[in-house]
Each structure stands twice: as C-alpha cells, then as structure tokens.
Amino acid sequence: MHRRYLIVAAMSAFALVAAAGLGLAFFGVNEGPKLKSGVAAIGGPFTLVDDTGTAVTEKTLAGKPYAMYFGYTFCPEVCPTTLFDLSRWIKALGPDADKLNYVFVSVDPGRDTVQLMHTYLSSFDKHIRGYTGTPEQIAKIAKEYRVYYKKIPTDDGGYVMDHSAMIYLMGPDDKFVTLIRYQEDDASALAKLRKLVAVAPMS
C-alpha cells in the first residue's frame, strides 16, 4: 500500500533532481546571452548559402558534429582572433579534424557577400566554411542558435555589429553540446573539440 506511494515519490524526487541537474548543466555551460527558457533548444533548421555559392541547410551538416561561430568580416579583432584560434586547434586535431564540420556564419549579410566570405576564409584553415544569406535567413539562424547580434550605426555613416562571441559545439544529431568562450585557453578548447570528435560517427 505505502510502498506504491513510496516508489512514486522516489521517482518524482529522482525526476526533479535529474531535471535540476540538467538545468544546472545547461546553465553551467551557457555563458552567452540569457535564454528565455532553460529548455529552449539551440540549433534548428536554416537555409543559407556557403562561400562557394552553394545552397546549404541544417542537413548539409547532418551526420558530423560541428563547430559554429557567428561573426562578420568587418570585425577587426574578435572574429579574426577566433578564426585564427580555431585554425590552430584544427591543426592540433590532426587527421581527426576531418570528423567535424566548421562553419563561420555572417551576422552582417549586407556586407558579407559569398565572394568576400570566400576571400576572407582563404586566410584561415581550409576546413572552415563560410555561410551567409539574406537578412531574413540570418535572422532565422541567429534565432535558432540563440545568437545575439545588433547593428550599431557609427558617426561616419557606417556601422559595426554587436554579436555573440563564442563558438557553438553541436553534436552529430544537431544537439547543442557546449561552448568555447572567446579566448578560452588552448587546452580547454581542444579538450572540448576532442570530446566532439569522440561522439562523431565512425566513418
């Protein structure tokens, strides 16, 4: 009689603890913009164009874990530094680097054309692909990945972009795994990338 309640209570308690644990784990790694809800998933469908002019969707990345970074080529410091760091880490991964995809998504579609993205990425590791699109397409992927970006006008009539400055690491199932913060140390970033390599399907 009481045993049944006990089991239910134990199960409820377990569920609560598990949920709290998940929430903690989730917020523990999230150092980016505040999420509206702790359970909101990061990632989702998108349609963009890569730096060779080929149409891409979330299915293009399916099957391999991937690292995704949002930035813009007009960025003088954070973006080149991040892409440079990522290039060094890719090199450090050696042959395992091929088990992941790496994408630089523009938050400045007004200036970042397919050609400019291609030229810009020629300065970094060849694994890194560039995605751009229409302002609507960029707004959609930014929303899917909970990426913050905002155009800030400057006195000279131009503008700069505020944007989330971390690398999203996503599993082969398109599920969020963790983040690499701006200027995270090499050992920590590489450990995260190697974890991603470990969950890559055997090829």
Add this chain to the structure above:
Amino acid sequence: MRYLPTLALAALLLAAASPAFAQSSTSIQIEKPWARATPAGAKTGAAYMTIENKSGEPDRLTGGASDVAKTLQIHEMKVVDGVMKMREIPGGLPVPAGGSVTLKPGGYHVMLIGLNKALKKGEKIPLTLVFEKAGKVSIEVPVESVGAMHSDMPGMGHMDMK
C-alpha cells in the same frame, strides 16, 4: 668629389641613427605600436600601442589618419555576457598628465576603416594620431600576425597562417 662616399656614409649613419618612429610631439610618446595583420578581403584593421603623456596636462587622443585606410577611429571593445561590443569612444581617449594609456586587444584600439590594402605581417604602416593638446604625432607601425595578442609576442611566430 672624394668626399662623396664619406657624405653618403654620413647620411646613411644619420638615417640609421634617427628614431624608428618619427614623432613630432615632445609631450606625447608612443611606445610599442603594432597592428594586427588582416585576413584577405578584410576592410578593417586595428592598431595598438602605449601612449605616454610626459606633460603636466591631461591630453586626449581624438583621431588621426593613415594612408592605408579611409577613416580612423578610436574604439573601445568589450565582451559582455559573451557578446562582443565595439564602440567609438565619444570625445576621444583621455591620456592622463604624466601618465599613460595602453591600447591592446580586448580594450582600446585604433580602428582603421576602409583598408585599401591588406595589412601583412612584417610591413610597417604610417599612422598619424591627433591629440587635443599635443597635436599630430606621426608614427610607423609594424604589422604582427593575425593571431598576435601583443607586440613581439614570443612563440606566436611559428603559428603564422599562410
């Protein structure tokens, strides 16, 4: 006529002895300037340095110009809650009397906008900075690698990208 080689030598020596960075101001000294090499196609660049104000009066870096860029602005960069924010500093960057201010990655930088050429490691670019009181200060800025985080960074050389 036989003085010519001597004169030429003297001229060479003079040129070699002159400071690497021609500066017209005595109150403002620029130390360890450097600029970040830019990726192909990039339209912006950043230069960093330490500005020393040897005068007894506070000064302010308000702007400047460079042959390699259309415009030059003094910016501050911050990463807040994972979001990168970059702004022009309204009214310029204060340099305290008898003190100094350092422009470095993650903080202040001289933003070069509308680059007419890529900044390549090993090159030097001309920069004229304008101060409220000291006036114009012209310097030559060596270009370091894309991944450099400060000037003459040891150990970064072998990590050069192509």
